[in-house]
Amino acid sequence: MEELLKKLESNGMKAFYLSNRGAAKDQILNMIPTTSSVGIGGSVTVREMGLLDGLAGRGTEYFDHWKSGLSKEEIMAVKRKQVVADYFLTSTNAITRGGKLVNMDNTGNRVAAMIFGPRHVIVVAGENKIVDDVPAAIKRIKEKVVSRNTSRRGDRTPCAQGEPCPDCNSPDRLCRVTSIIEKKTMGVETFTVIIVGEALGY
Numbered sequence: 795m796e797e798l799l800k801k802l803e804s805n806g807m808k809a810f811y812l813s814n815r816g817a818a819k820d821q822i823l824n825m826i827p828t829t830s831s832v833g834i835g836g837s838v839t840v841r842e843m844g845l846l847d848g849l850a851g852r853g854t855e856y857f858d859h860w861k862s863g864l865s866k867e868e869i870m871a872v873k874r875k876q877v878v879a880d881y882f883l884t885s886t887n888a889i890t891r892g893g894k895l896v897n898m899d900n901t902g903n904r905v906a907a908m909i910f911g912p913r914h915v916i917v918v919a920g921e922n923k924i925v926d927d928v929p930a931a932i933k934r935i936k937e938k939v940v941s942r943n944t945s946r947r948g949d950r951t952p953c954a955q956g957e958p959c960p961d962c963n964s965p966d967r968l969c970r971v972t973s974i975i976e977k978k979t980m981g982v983e984t985f986t987v988i989i990v991g992e993a994l995g996y
Contacts, residue, residue, distance in 0.1 A: 795989070798924065801893030806978030808986040815843045818990045822916055823848050825986065826881050832856040833876025833912060835884025835904040838946075839919060839995030845883065856883075859903075873903040877911035884908065885919050885995050887939050888931035889987070895975040896931035898940065898968065905973040910981035917987045920994030928974060936969070942996045944968050 795811050802809035812818040822845060826832060832849060834840060834856055841860075849856045857879060859872040876882060884904055888896045895917065899905045908915055925931045936959045944954035949966035953959055978985040 795921075798889070798891055798893065798989070801891070802889075802987050803893075805893045805976065806985065807893070808984065809989070810986070811989045811991065813991040815990055815992055815994065818918055818988050819843050819845055819848060821988065822883070822918060823852070825916060826854065826883075826914075828852050828854055830854065830880035831875075833879035833882040833907055834858045834860075835876070835882065835907065836860065837883075837885040837904075837995065839885035840883060842994055843918065843990075845918075870901075873901060876903055877907045879907075879912050881914045881916060882907040882912035883916050883918070886917050886923060886987075887935045887996075888923050888925050889919055889989070890925055890927050890931055892927065894928060894931075895973075895987070896928060896935065897973050897975075898935050899971050899973070900968045902971050905971060908975060908982075909973070909979045913983040915982050915985045917985070918990065918994075919987070920990050920992050922993040923995070924989070932972070939996045940968050 799809040799811060812821060832854060834846065846858060857872050857875040859869045886895045886897055897905050925934050941953040944951045949968065951964045951966050952962055
């Protein structure tokens with residue numbers, strides 16, 4: 795873990811390891827000024843940690859496109875607000891031991907906001923998302939992540955039905971864009987990665 799944190803730091807990212815989600819939640823809330831706006835990426839991890847309740851409880855404005863009752867048009871409007879928020883809070887699909895973050899998206903709002911738009915990006919991930927390298931990250935995403943996300947969303951894709959990935963052309967296809975963050979981009983002022991010593995999210 796110490797070596798991974800050093801790799802992330804050498805890639806221009808601030809990096810921390812915290813043993814549990816409670817400690818990680820406290821650190822993240824302390825990092826975000828109460829008066830800042832926060833974009834929330836589509837992340838099970840963020841929600842498992844109770845971060846939205848934490849932000850709401852202190853009156854911080856945040857943009858969550860998973861909020862129930864939103865129309866398709868309203869969801870897209872919220873996603874657009876996320877990429878111009880002061881902070882962007884999300885997870886990642888995989889972290890390589892070389893300090894790279896690998897993600898697959900459908901709409902692209904999450905990967906877009908991780909590289910440009912918000913001045914500050916905070917990525918929180920359970921240690922279950924650590925893999926050896928980029929090929930292992932892609933394999934993890936295809937075999938473990940996409941099927942669970944498409945099932946959660948109720949998509950009509952082969953992987954949602956438990957079938958191996960056929961590189962489908964379904965209208966519901968989730969894996970439409972793949973991003974590999976090798977270094978903090980020049981479009982972001984601070985990029986922080988917090989690894990939690992628990993299994994979180996997918």
